[in-house]
Amino acid sequence: MTVILRDRIDPPFITAPPRDINEIRARVTPQLQAEFAEAGLTYGAPVFMRIFKEERVLEFWVQNGxxxxxxxxxxxxxxxxxLGxxxxxxxxxxxxxxxFVPPGAMNPNSSYHLSFNLGFPNRFDHDAGRTGSFLMVHGDCVSVGCYAMTDAQIEEIYVIAEAAHTNGQPFFRVHAFPFRMTDDRLMKEQGTMWYAFWQNLKQGYDAFENTRNPPDVTVEDGRYVFG
Structure with missing residues (x-):
């Protein structure tokens, strides 16, 4: 049985009806394929995303070799x-x-113009007693806990991620950070309530920075551990 993940609709936001995913694919895919070819990348290759709150950016990475x-x-x-x-x-x-975002977390029928569920709470969040549901990356530029993109942006992000799933990637990783976790930037947070948590996040940030491969992530004793 397929479970469709649907966003929670919170007033005062009024959202447009869902768009036809087949129309979106047909319209967006040719240009994306051309951009991939120009960049020397394979359309449908595994993907990875990083989110930085302070900088307000989502980075989209594609495996190449x-x-x-x-x-x-x-x-x-x-x-x-x-931040936090x-x-x-x-x-x-x-x-x-x-x-981690598997195919079942993708929602082409989102009221917020396409979405995928981040999977919050993950095991770390659950062990820490954190609660929440329907935490998405979606379109429509409105947020009640999600990361909201423009409709044009989420169309590209969604279609590329969907192609990676279709081509065999069992899930793609999304790493969400408060800011770019350089040594200098993190030092400014010494003494704040989230400093130890952010130190732990920085270990995962550094693992990717050093290898250009997203690390395997597990949880032990209330901390993220990186393979």
Whole structure:
């Protein structure tokens, strides 16, 4: 049985009816294939995304050989809350952490013009007692805890990710950070309540920076552990 993930619709936002995913694919795919070819990348290859709240960007990476290459950087149209993780249902805080998106988390019928579910709470969030549901990356540029893109952006992001799934990628990773986790930027947060949590996130950030491969992520003793 296929489970369709649907966004929670919260007033005062009024959303447009869902668009036809077949029409979107037919319209968007040829241009994306041309951009991939120009970049020397294979359309349908495995993908990986990084989100940075402070910079308001979503990076879209594509595997090329044994490493991932940056395909495009999208400006985030909207997100909710401040720097720091989501703690509880209804806090309108966009999550931070390491998430996995399988094909079943993709929603072409989203009221917010395409979406995929990040999978919050993951095991780390669950173990920490964090609650929430329907935390998405979607279109429509409105957010009640999600990362919202423009409709044109989410069409590209969704169609490329869908192609990777169709071509055999069992899930793609999304790493959501408060900011670009350089040593200098993190040092400015010493003494803040999330400093230890962000130090742990930085380990995953550094693992990708050093190898250009998203690390395997597990949870042990209330911390993320990176393979």
């Amino acid at each position: 044994h490493q991932f290459e940056l395909f495009k950087t999208y400006g985030i149209c909207n997100y909710s809350g401040a 993780p989501k703690l509880r249902e209804g806090d309108w805080q966009s999550p931070e952490g390491f998430y």
